[in-house]
Amino acid sequence: MNASYFNKVNIGIKTVIKGLALSISYLFKKPVTLQYPHEKKRIAQRYRGSIRLKRNEEGALKCIACGSCEKICPAGAIKMVTVTPEGSKKKQLSEFYVDLGLCIYCGLCVDTCPVDAIEHSIVYEVAERKKDGLILRLDNLGEKNV
Amino acid sequence: MSVITILDSFDKEVLEQSYEKNGFNHSYLLRKKDDIIELTKRLKEEEYFLETITAVDKKEKIRLIYIFNKMQKVHRVAVYLDIDYSEDVPSLIDFFKSADWFESEVYDFFGVKFTGNPNLKRLLTPEGMEGYPLLKSWKAEED
Amino acid sequence: MDTEKHVLKDFYVNMGPQHPSTHGVLRIVLKVDGEKVMSSETVLGYAHRGVEKMAESKTYIQMMPVMDRFDYVSSMLFEWAYVGCMEKALGITPPERAEYIRVIMAELNRIASHLLWAGAFLLDLGAFTPFLWLFDARERIMDMFEEVTGQRMTNNYFKIGGVADDLTPEFFKMLDEFLNMIRKRMADTETLIESIIFLERVKDIGFISKEDVINYSLTGPVARGSGVNYDLRKNEPYSIYTRFDFEIPLGEKGDCYDRYKVRMREVIQSVRIIEQAVSAIPEGPFAEKAPKIVKLPEGEYYFAVETSRGLLGVYLVSDGSANPYRFKLRDPAFSNLSILDTMLPGNKISDVVAILGSIDVVIPEIDR
Ligand code: SF4
Ligand code: SF4
Numbered sequence: 001m002n003a004s005y006f007n008k009v010n011i012g013i014k015t016v017i018k019g020l021a022l023s024i025s026y027l028f029k030k031p032v033t034l035q036y037p038h039e040k041k042r043i044a045q046r047y048r049g050s051i052r053l054k055r056n057e058e059g060a061l062k063c064i065a066c067g068s069c070e071k072i073c074p075a076g077a078i079k080m081v082t083v084t085p086e087g088s089k090k091k092q093l094s095e096f097y098v099d100l101g102l103c104i105y106c107g108l109c110v111d112t113c114p115v116d117a118i119e120h121s122i123v124y125e126v127a128e129r130k131k132d133g134l135i136l137r138l139d140n141l142g143e144k145n146v
Numbered sequence: 147m148s149v150i151t152i153l154d155s156f157d158k159e160v161l162e163q164s165y166e167k168n169g170f171n172h173s174y175l176l177r178k179k180d181d182i183i184e185l186t187k188r189l190k191e192e193e194y195f196l197e198t199i200t201a202v203d204k205k206e207k208i209r210l211i212y213i214f215n216k217m218q219k220v221h222r223v224a225v226y227l228d229i230d231y232s233e234d235v236p237s238l239i240d241f242f243k244s245a246d247w248f249e250s251e252v253y254d255f256f257g258v259k260f261t262g263n264p265n266l267k268r269l270l271t272p273e274g275m276e277g278y279p280l281l282k283s284w285k286a287e288e289d
Numbered sequence: 290m291d292t293e294k295h296v297l298k299d300f301y302v303n304m305g306p307q308h309p310s311t312h313g314v315l316r317i318v319l320k321v322d323g324e325k326v327m328s329s330e331t332v333l334g335y336a337h338r339g340v341e342k343m344a345e346s347k348t349y350i351q352m353m354p355v356m357d358r359f360d361y362v363s364s365m366l367f368e369w370a371y372v373g374c375m376e377k378a379l380g381i382t383p384p385e386r387a388e389y390i391r392v393i394m395a396e397l398n399r400i401a402s403h404l405l406w407a408g409a410f411l412l413d414l415g416a417f418t419p420f421l422w423l424f425d426a427r428e429r430i431m432d433m434f435e436e437v438t439g440q441r442m443t444n445n446y447f448k449i450g451g452v453a454d455d456l457t458p459e460f461f462k463m464l465d466e467f468l469n470m471i472r473k474r475m476a477d478t479e480t481l482i483e484s485i486i487f488l489e490r491v492k493d494i495g496f497i498s499k500e501d502v503i504n505y506s507l508t509g510p511v512a513r514g515s516g517v518n519y520d521l522r523k524n525e526p527y528s529i530y531t532r533f534d535f536e537i538p539l540g541e542k543g544d545c546y547d548r549y550k551v552r553m554r555e556v557i558q559s560v561r562i563i564e565q566a567v568s569a570i571p572e573g574p575f576a577e578k579a580p581k582i583v584k585l586p587e588g589e590y591y592f593a594v595e596t597s598r599g600l601l602g603v604y605l606v607s608d609g610s611a612n613p614y615r616f617k618l619r620d621p622a623f624s625n626l627s628i629l630d631t632m633l634p635g636n637k638i639s640d641v642v643a644i645l646g647s648i649d650v651v652i653p654e655i656d657r
Contacts, residue, residue: 008485015484022481023418032425044432046439046454074351106354106445111453112581120439169377169591195503198619202606213591213602213619217503217517220525222591244506247627255341270334270656279342280615286342 048105048120051078051098051136062117065091069109069118077102078109093138100126101134152188156181161226170213175226179235182212182227186241189214194223196238199248201256203282204228208256210235229258231281237263255280302638306335310413310642313652317629317645321638329633329641331626336656344616349375349583352616357443359618360654363402365394365438366596367654368447373527374592374603375449378585383577387451388529389570393464394437394446395594396559396566400471401430402597403552403559410549410646411482414490419478426474429467436460449583451576464567471560475553491545495632495644498543506624509599510551511648515543521595532569533562545647552649584611598622598649618657622650 034041043049054062065082081095109118128134153174158181161173176182186196197213210227229235237260238245249260250269257278260266268275277284305316314335320327340359344352356371357364369391376383383391408423431441437460438446438453446453502512512519520537522530538554540547585607593602599621606615625648632644 008489012485016486019418019481019484022477026422032428044436044439046437047435048439072348072351074347074354104354104443105440106443107439107453108350108354108445163589167377168589169374169593170589190503193503196506197600197602198506198604198617198624200604200617200619202615211604213604217519217524220521224591242506243501243504243631244624244627247623268334270337272334272337279339284342286339 043122043124045122047122047124048107049123050100050121050126051103051109052119052121053096053138054117054119061093062115063093063096064115064117065093066114068112068114072108072112073103074106074108075102075104077104096138098136099134100136101131152185152192156185161224163224165220165222170222170224171220172222173224173226175228179227179229179233182225182238183236185225186212186214186238189223190241193217194221196242196244196248197222199238199245199252201252201258201280203256203280205282207231208233208258210252210258212238231257234259234261236261237266239263254278257281304641306332310646312409312650315626315650315652315655317633317641319633319638319641324637324639326633326636326638326641329630331629334656336653338653338657340657341616341618344613346612348611349585349613352613353448354443354445357445358653359620359657360402360596360598360622360651361442362405362651363398363597364442365398365444365446366594367601368444369395370592370594370596370601370603372447372449373594374590374605375583375585377592378588378590378605378607379449379580379583381450381577381579383451384574385571386573387575387577389566390452390456390575391447391528392530392533393456393563393566393570394434394452396562397430397433399597400556400559401427403556404430406552406597406649407478407549410649411487413642413646414487416482416487419482422474422478426467426471429463429470433460433463433467436463448576448579450579451574453576455575461567464563468560468564472557475556479553488546490640491549491643491647493542493544493546494636494640495545495647496543497628497632501628501631505628507599507628509595509597509621509625510548510555511599511625511628513537514540514548514551514647516540521593521600525593527592527594533565535559535562545643548647548649582611584609585613593619596621598651598654599625618654620654620657622648623655626650626655 056062070078070080077099079097080093082091083094084091107120110120157177159175161175163170163173165171194214194216197215200211202209207228207230210229212225214223235258237249239262246263246265247269249263250267252258253266254268254271255278300321302319302321303316304319306314316332318330318332340355356367359367404423404427408420412420434444435441437456438444497515499515499517502515502517508519516539518537518539523537535558538551540551587607587609590605591602593600601621602619604617604619605613608614629645629648633641636644
């Protein structure tokens with residue numbers, strides 16, 4: 001125990017008091033914490049949430065079943081089944097799966113779509129009890145995407 | 147002394163790559179692999195540092211790339227070395243300690259052995275890994 | 290009496306792979322004698338995902354989102370290196386506005402990374418308050434990213450020939466607010482932290498000499514903490530960094546405190562760059578037309594940027610097809626971490642946390 005030791009303790013106490021005063025001043029500021037899930041954050045319009053297919057004014061799917069999104073998806077999250085009705089040359093969508101458990105929300109499928117038929121919703125609460133529930137199909141593609 | 151004069155005395159082939167196009171100010175393919183030691187020594191004296199060591203599987207041979215760079219002003223020198231799949235290469239650990247991990251990484255991915263590096267080990271791949279994954283002959287198991 | 294029995298020889302402590310202060314899955318095997326570290330061995334590979342092999346079977350575009358997942362705290366800087374490399378190969382120059390947007394985003398990302406580092410580093414050393422203060426500031430950056438890029442961390446915002454989308458008026462409002470508070474927040478943190486309690490823990494430990502910087506290929510704040518003036522934004526100016534007026538903070542002794550100080554001062558320099566960029570940003574398109582299917586001309590390409598951890602190089606070998614023939618990342622934290630085993634011996638176990646923290650590693654970037 002020498003003088004310099006007590007000197008250090010002295011300085012230590014002083015700086016701690018200074019720091020405490022500063023932290024106390026922060027006590028009187030507006031809190032920044034949100035009480036999730038009671039309070040929710042504002043979600044940006046561009047937010048890349050779960051995938052959904054767009055519909056046109058008549059309510060029909062805009063998708064032309066070209067398959068670009070399935071091909072570009074780096075995670076292999078999109079699978080589609082197409083049929084070609086007799087007498088028509090155009091392919092039609094018969095089933096469309098998006099596995100949210102695989103999707104990395106990268107946005108490449110949206111970028112690549114030639115007719116702007118697929119988009120991200122701003123839904124981010126996609127947790128499910130069963131893995132099956134993470135797979136979006138044509139009939140529930142809208143369900144998660146309120 | 148500029149890098150060109152340093153390299154004069156080595157048996158080499160000059161590759162056509164430019165800074166604007168490829169990112170390397172100079173690229174040389176050394177014909178004798180033992181020259182890399184002498185060359186590194188000279189470059190270190192000229193205050194170059196070893197940016198990285200890596201390799202490419204060129205199907206018949208492995209091409210090693212040593213990238214040197216200068217801190218004060220960018221001067222990136224790529225030194226290439228063509229070797230066979232089972233050939234050993236002298237280690238640079240005597241000049242740059244960072245070569246230890248760089249070489250271990252190349253050994254891990256390509257199976258190139260560096261003589262003189264005492265710590266050569268499989269750095270990144272999991273224990274019990276067989277084969278060298280970045281060789282083109284290596285195929286991932288389907289699951 | 291059999292005292293021999295109680296003498297422990299070769300006592301090993303396994304730090305990690307699940308240790309809170311390694312910030313990821315890094316394992317350090319410490320050989321200790323009492324409190325003192327005798328030798329150490331760094332074990333890597335717990336987060337190895339084989340990305341370099343994976344790249345060979347993915348297209349160039351599909352690799353874009355993967356770039357975010359190396360260093361998830363400064364993801365856009367990684368995107369920049371990859372996009373820049375492809376632009377070099379294709380001979381595309383992004384428009385002016387895109388360059389400015391890139392600089393703003395990259396510098397914000399650098400600040401976010403440093404704030405996260407500082408918060409976690411101080412938390413490791415026992416200071417809880419600055420962690421919350423700095424995370425509040427970082428959270429604002431994350432909100433801005435969400436506003437512009439659509440994601441908080443894995444942004445996938447840089448595209449070949451520009452960026453994915455324009456900045457919004459809302460973003461500028463948020464940026465203004467942020468720039469107004471960050472200087473005060475950094476000053477407050479420093480007043481709070483720089484007490485003798487903190488200084489005694491970080492001063493005069495973990496020295497790195499100038500020779501070792503060259504020897505171990507160290508870059509970034511770790512090199513600058515030792516007084517080596519090496520920053521790619523000055524020494525190998527890419528994009529439009531020559532237009533901005535900023536300084537490169539340097540340390541003197543190369544101890545943990547110097548590295549801490551360098552990063553804290555870098556935040557302010559980045560703020561300066563952002564302020565200049567915001568006032569000078571021109572109108573115009575935010576992206577050049579880029580090919581939908583990217584095929585690089587045959588050859589080899591290398592492009593380096595300065596990330597928050599140092600020199601990041603992307604090395605691409607193309608054989609003219611749609612997939613990279615070889616994709617290699619020269620990542621800064623990999624070589625920065627390689628010096629750890631030489632730094633630790635002789636220090637106390639409690640100092641290991643400070644030394645490792647001061648190097649600032651992100652494990653997925655090292656393990657790839
Ligand atoms: S967002 Fe990305 S991962 Fe998800 S479905 Fe689209 S392309 Fe696939
Ligand atoms: S890219 Fe668009 S049009 Fe083509 S299949 Fe996907 S959603 Fe349908």
